[in-house]
Amino acid sequence: MIKLVASLVLRASVVLTGTALATFALLWNAPGDPALAIALARYNAVVPVEVIDQVRAEAGLDGGFWSAFSGWITPLILGDLGQSSVTGRDVWPELVTAMSYTFPLALAGLLVGIAISVPLALLATQRPGGWLDRCAVALASIGAAIPAYWLGLLLILLFAVQLGWLPAMGARTPAHMLLPALTLGLGVAASLTRILRSGILEARGQHFLPAFRRRGVAASDISRHHVAPHVAVPVVTVFGLELAFLLEGAVMVEVIFSRPGLGSFLVSAIEARDFPKVQAVVILSAVLFVTINLLIDLLYRALDPRIGERDA
Amino acid sequence: MLSVDNISVRRGATVTLHDVSFGLAAGRTLAVVGESGAGKSTLIGAILGLVPCSSGQVTWDKTPVARCRPALVMQEPRSAFNPRLSLYHSAMEPLVAQRTVPDPERLNMLCQGLEIPPNLLSRRPTEVSIGQAQRVGILRALIAAPPLVLFDEPLSALDAVTQKYTARLIAELQHEAGFAALIVTHDLGYAAAFADEIAVLRAGRVEEYAASRAFVEAPRTDYGRTLRDAAFALGALERVA
Amino acid sequence: MRSVIVLVTVFVLLALVGPWLAPHDPTQINIPNRLSPPNAEWLLGTDALGRDILSRLLHGARWSLGLAFLISVIGLAIGTVIGLVAAQGGKIADWIVMRTTDTFLAFPDLVAAVVIAGVLGAGTGSLIFALTITGWMRYARVARGIGLSLLNRGYVVQARLAGLSPVAIARWHYLPSLLPSLTVVWTGMFARAILSISALGFLGFGVQPPMPEWGTMLLDARIHMRSTPLQMIWPGLAVVTCVLAINLTGDALRDSLAEADQR
Numbered sequence A: 001m002i003k004l005v006a007s008l009v010l011r012a013s014v015v016l017t018g019t020a021l022a023t024f025a026l027l028w029n030a031p032g033d034p035a036l037a038i039a040l041a042r043y044n045a046v047v048p049v050e051v052i053d054q055v056r057a058e059a060g061l062d063g064g065f066w067s068a069f070s071g072w073i074t075p076l077i078l079g080d081l082g083q084s085s086v087t088g089r090d091v092w093p094e095l096v097t098a099m100s101y102t103f104p105l106a107l108a109g110l111l112v113g114i115a116i117s118v119p120l121a122l123l124a125t126q127r128p129g130g131w132l133d134r135c136a137v138a139l140a141s142i143g144a145a146i147p148a149y150w151l152g153l154l155l156i157l158l159f160a161v162q163l164g165w166l167p168a169m170g171a172r173t174p175a176h177m178l179l180p181a182l183t184l185g186l187g188v189a190a191s192l193t194r195i196l197r198s199g200i201l202e203a204r205g206q207h208f209l210p211a212f213r214r215r216g217v218a219a220s221d222i223s224r225h226h227v228a229p230h231v232a233v234p235v236v237t238v239f240g241l242e243l244a245f246l247l248e249g250a251v252m253v254e255v256i257f258s259r260p261g262l263g264s265f266l267v268s269a270i271e272a273r274d275f276p277k278v279q280a281v282v283i284l285s286a287v288l289f290v291t292i293n294l295l296i297d298l299l300y301r302a303l304d305p306r307i308g309e310r311d312a
Numbered sequence B: 001m002l003s004v005d006n007i008s009v010r011r012g013a014t015v016t017l018h019d020v021s022f023g024l025a026a027g028r029t030l031a032v033v034g035e036s037g038a039g040k041s042t043l044i045g046a047i048l049g050l051v052p053c054s055s056g057q058v059t060w061d062k063t064p065v066a067r068c069r070p071a072l073v074m075q076e077p078r079s080a081f082n083p084r085l086s087l088y089h090s091a092m093e094p095l096v097a098q099r100t101v102p103d104p105e106r107l108n109m110l111c112q113g114l115e116i117p118p119n120l121l122s123r124r125p126t127e128v129s130i131g132q133a134q135r136v137g138i139l140r141a142l143i144a145a146p147p148l149v150l151f152d153e154p155l156s157a158l159d160a161v162t163q164k165y166t167a168r169l170i171a172e173l174q175h176e177a178g179f180a181a182l183i184v185t186h187d188l189g190y191a192a193a194f195a196d197e198i199a200v201l202r203a204g205r206v207e208e209y210a211a212s213r214a215f216v217e218a219p220r221t222d223y224g225r226t227l228r229d230a231a232f233a234l235g236a237l238e239r240v241a
Numbered sequence C: 001m002r003s004v005i006v007l008v009t010v011f012v013l014l015a016l017v018g019p020w021l022a023p024h025d026p027t028q029i030n031i032p033n034r035l036s037p038p039n040a041e042w043l044l045g046t047d048a049l050g051r052d053i054l055s056r057l058l059h060g061a062r063w064s065l066g067l068a069f070l071i072s073v074i075g076l077a078i079g080t081v082i083g084l085v086a087a088q089g090g091k092i093a094d095w096i097v098m099r100t101t102d103t104f105l106a107f108p109d110l111v112a113a114v115v116i117a118g119v120l121g122a123g124t125g126s127l128i129f130a131l132t133i134t135g136w137m138r139y140a141r142v143a144r145g146i147g148l149s150l151l152n153r154g155y156v157v158q159a160r161l162a163g164l165s166p167v168a169i170a171r172w173h174y175l176p177s178l179l180p181s182l183t184v185v186w187t188g189m190f191a192r193a194i195l196s197i198s199a200l201g202f203l204g205f206g207v208q209p210p211m212p213e214w215g216t217m218l219l220d221a222r223i224h225m226r227s228t229p230l231q232m233i234w235p236g237l238a239v240v241t242c243v244l245a246i247n248l249t250g251d252a253l254r255d256s257l258a259e260a261d262q263r
Helices: A002-028 A034-043 A049-058 A065-077 A091-124 A131-145 A148-162 A174-204 A208-214 A219-256 A262-271 A275-303 A305-311 B040-048 B087-091 B093-097 B104-113 B118-122 B130-143 B160-177 B188-194 B212-217 B222-234 C002-021 C053-088 C090-105 C109-120 C124-133 C137-150 C154-162 C166-203 C214-223 C230-262
Strands: B002-011 B014-024 B029-033 B055-060 B071-073 B148-152 B180-185 B197-202 B205-211
Touching: A002 A065, A002 A275, A002 C090, A002 C109, A034 A049, A091 A131, A091 A174, A091 A219, A091 A262, A091 A275, A131 A174, A131 C230, A148 A174, A148 A219, A148 C166, A148 C214, A148 C230, A174 A219, A219 A262, A219 A275, A219 C109, A219 C166, A262 A275, A262 C109, A275 C109, B002 B040, B014 B040, B014 B055, B014 B197, B014 B205, B029 B188, B040 B148, B040 B180, B071 B130, B071 C154, B087 B093, B087 B118, B087 B130, B093 B130, B093 C154, B104 B130, B104 B160, B118 B130, B130 B160, B160 B188, B180 B188, B188 B197, B188 B212, B188 B222, B197 B212, B197 B222, B205 B212, B205 B222, B212 B222, C002 C053, C002 C230, C053 C090, C053 C124, C053 C137, C053 C166, C053 C214, C053 C230, C090 C137, C109 C124, C109 C166, C124 C166, C137 C166, C154 C166, C166 C214, C166 C230, C214 C230
Parallel strands: B029 B180, B029 B197, B071 B148, B148 B180
Antiparallel strands: B002 B014, B002 B055, B197 B205
8 A cells, every 4th residue: 555655656746847847948948038028027118138138047047958947846835936027926825815716616517516426427327218317318418519718608698797786807806706706616517417327327337236136235335335326437537627627617707707716817827928827836736736636546455455456 | 799788678667688698500400498487478579670779789690680681480470470371471561671582492491391281371370270381480590591580489389299399390400400499488498409508597597597508417507497397397307427 | 320420521522612602701800890799791790800701710710610620630640650669669658658658648738738839929820839849648548558459369479480571560450449539539639729729729729810710719709708799699699509519420430339349
């Protein structure tokens, strides 16, 4: 077990190093002189060559790729994300502020998604192939095809513009959270319904279940002890994918609803070519992702011991 | 001349081949016999380089064995052919790999020797009988005239009549082409009838190595005697003495 | 299934001949006639610069679908090659390829695509690059998985013993077996590419104006949501129906493959 955890952690750190390197290489090779970009962003006017050179030296950009990379990665490992190249302020506090908007939104979206998909999947699988089931499948298919930004615009159009019930733009009151969370949640619900439905159906179809039923094991016991674990594995897998979707969706939703958060933080950082901020978001999402996948991997093996054996 | 020098194969903690050595000269036939699990398939894999050896080496005329492009006839003839391709396509692969075209005369001769009807090669492996597929398997093994051919239980998927017939064809072709043949089999009767030497493999070790006639007349080890007597009892081996 | 095929065919035809069906020039600016509601002359109305929305939609099909097709096919080619290298190249090559794949999977695709396209500068070239480099991993995983399962099949062993080159083995023995599963992955990635292209367009990092692309059109329409809400419906509807049709095709394909497997 310890060996397994160690190998998974090793794998995760290799992946994180790779992401750091890939991100840095991308930004290093971005068109234009980064020092000039910083100088322009900072002074917002025509800048003399000496100032650009000074900026270049300050930012550690004058020693080539590897020296710049090590100048960035060393503090990063210690948890220092550096300073904004535009304002010169630390990136961390701004990033924390952005996260404090994005994470509650992602959580709310997830809750909305679960609140819709779990009852829907349970109802749909009562009678597989029945009209309710078909409706659920159709809704899930359509839901998976609707891009978050369009759904968001439609919800704004309906609830904010036409009906005037809910606020749409910004994040001043808790009510401002409702439409973004609904947008995100509907997307989550679409894929979650699909997976839950097929998971439940597959578990019910397992050959041992009729045998239990014949032996008179109570229906509730069957679903608790035998159906639930079978549904758990695919659901855990999807949960990992869902988190990607949530982060991605949150970025889009924040832009649509003009909400502060990681999405707006990232988009404005890219537009300002404020690379330390861009790097911070990318690394943060990679760390989040890799950690969550690591946990899911472990959870997965705990739920289904066969997976570990196959790997060994 | 094939020489297998002290090869061992380990998988994790278990040793599947233990310090196996033997030689096989051109034109000769060696039968490796043993029960299931004795390491016969691993031995084939190790000789062909499909299974890495933890120690020892396998050479052909003092060069790595892969260089002489040894051929293999497999136990399951159907799975040895890609179901999507014609038998001809698969059988000509050794020539394609050497960027040569089949010599029609040689192909014709081999087909006659293996009694493969002309239109059979255009079919797919699922459209022919197992015996036919096995004969095409032998054709593929011999097409590029390799000096060494390995047979992994070449008869066990076939029915009794086809077994005798195929065994005879292999022997005749070997007589003509003069390749060294290593036949892995659990059928001692087949081994005794066609091989020059017999090696008895038990739990990854060569238990006994003898001329096949000598082995059938008087095995030197208890295990060899057990194997021989079991084959007598089954009627698979005729009493030579 | 049949209706889905019909729908997909219609979209493919639209992408091919759409521009000739368009009643107007999609980039013709006509300020006096801006934000016109749908009428006989302008079937779906006009946008903020007076351009015909129907014509822009029809031309946009070529951008959205054509680019998505291109991106998903490049990804298919790259991913398949990488997956087969991992499957055939031995343990070390496999480890390197799999960790590289994990690395690229470590960001949400869209976030990575936004960063790449944004940093490289908005434009069709960086859009294609961004979506290709974030879109090959699924193919690689599938190709590697099936490749590994074929590695010890009798006929693959025979091909290796015969001395056939890895490229020839891939061509004759791996690709035909991979093709069905890769096609299913491809339909999914095609649909994703359509969504990603329009998402990047909506964020302003995608196809640049005045080219009509559905996401960019939506971005333009958003500003005039209050006065002409209908303008916002069309591009979105186009994306949704396309993606839905492709996804349903993929599902049908997967089901028929599963059936063929059982037989």
